[in-house]
Amino acid sequence: GESVGLHLPTLSVQExxxxxxxxAYSNSASDYFIWYKxxxxxxxxxxxxxxxxxxxxxxxxxxVLLNKTVKHLSLQIAATQPGDSAVYFCAEKPPDGxxxxxxxxxxxxxxxxx
Amino acid sequence: xxxVSQDPRHKITKRGQNVTFRCDPISEHNxxxxxxQTLGQGPEFLTYxxxxxxxxxxxxxxDRFSAERPKGSFSTLEIxxxxxxxxxxxxxxxxxxxxxxxxxxxxxxxSRLTVL
Numbered sequence: 220g221e222s223v224g225l226h227l228p229t230l231s232v233q234e235x236x237x238x239x240x241x242x243a244y245s246n247s248a249s250d251y252f253i254w255y256k257x258x259x260x261x262x263x264x265x266x267x268x269x270x271x272x273x274x275x276x277x278x279x280x281x282x283v284l285l286n287k288t289v290k291h292l293s294l295q296i297a298a299t300q301p302g303d304s305a306v307y308f309c310a311e312k313p314p315d316g317x318x319x320x321x322x323x324x325x326x327x328x329x330x331x332x333x
Numbered sequence: 334x335x336x337v338s339q340d341p342r343h344k345i346t347k348r349g350q351n352v353t354f355r356c357d358p359i360s361e362h363n364x365x366x367x368x369x370q371t372l373g374q375g376p377e378f379l380t381y382x383x384x385x386x387x388x389x390x391x392x393x394x395x396d397r398f399s400a401e402r403p404k405g406s407f408s409t410l411e412i413x414x415x416x417x418x419x420x421x422x423x424x425x426x427x428x429x430x431x432x433x434x435x436x437x438x439x440x441x442x443x444s445r446l447t448v449l
Contacts, residue, residue, distance in 0.1 A: 253436045262337070262424055262440025263376065308375045312436065320389060321436065323375025 231330045238296040240327045242309035247290055251312040253321065254283060254294045258305045263323075266294070266307075296329075304331045335359060337441035339425050345447045346415055353411045354444040358427030365408050366438060367400055368424040369393065376424055376440075382408060383430070415448045422446075 232238045244252070250271040255263035269276045269283045269292075276283050282295040292309050306328050310321040338357045346352050358365045363384050368376035379398070380390045384405040394400075397415075402408040412419055422445050426438035 251436060260442065262426070262442050263438075264440070265437040268436050310375070310436070320378045320381070320391075321438070323377070325374050 228325070229328045229330065231332060232299050234299060234301060234331055234333050236299055238294075238299045238303070238329055238331075240294045240296075240307050240329065242292040242294075242324055242327075244290050244292060244309070244311050244324075246311065246313060247287070248314035249311040250314060252283070252285060252292050253310045254281075254292075255308045255310060255323070256303075256305045257308065257326070263308060299329075299331050301331050301333065304329055337425055337427055337439050339423075339441040339444045341444060342442065343445045343447075345449065347449050348417060349414055351411065351413045352415060352446060353409055354423050354425075354446075356408045356410070356425030356441060358407070358425070359429075359439055360406075362427035362429045362439070363405070364428045364430060365402055366426040366428075367408070367410050368426065368440075370422040370424055370443070371420075379410075379423075412446070415446075417448045420446055420448045 253268040254266040256266050257263045267278045267281050267283050269285050274285050280297045284293045296303055306326040308323045308326045310323045313322055337359060340355045344352055366381040367379040369379055370376045378391050379394050380400050382402040385402050397413045400410045422443040424440050424443045426440040428438050
């Protein structure tokens with residue numbers, strides 16, 4: 220089946236630096252994407268979403284970029300803080316499914332060092 | 334705390350035993366989801382309810398798995414005759430139709446199952 224994947228399993232950054240987490244998706248017809256953050260021992264938490272008719276969306280300290288040409292999604296975190304340490308998942312809504320059946324990638328662990 | 338709550342948080346059982354997990358969603362949410370997550374992987378969709386109706390089930394949900402949401406509030410996920418491959422974190426999430434951000438699911442902290 221089609222799935223969402225990630226380039227890097229682990230990313231280590233210094234506190235205050237910017238972080239970029241990447242994700243490659245395989246279904247060019249997917250029309251909606253989400254980033255979730257999962258801290259140790261907790262369930263995933265919504266960060267930001269983007270529809271396929273956009274190529275960039277900004278939130279508070281986070282920006283999601285979508286490149287449909289190469290089927291690539293990225294999450295940029297500005298001024299990374301220790302509280303950003305977590306596993307980050309991208310998820311897509313399949314074209315034949317609803318928002319209820321998200322397909323998650325395998326995750327990237329972000330480690331922030333002081 | 335008015336978030337999604339799950340019980341028990343941890344369950345250790347022997348192969349062949351039955352287990353049941355409970356999920357209490359956010360009270361005003363009419364959609365409820367079950368996902369399964371194995372170590373190092375993203376959550377995998379199992380099933381979802383709108384109110385008391387189970388509208389979709391994944392092929393991952395074998396006949397040994399059954400989920401209910403009898404009154405459109407809390408939900409249970411039962412696994413019969415557990416196998417070692419069932420060991421995972423079972424996540425429950427809820428959302429409201431027409432409210433909030435489109436794809437935003439509110440997840441609980443999960444119920445971790447270990448089958449010996």
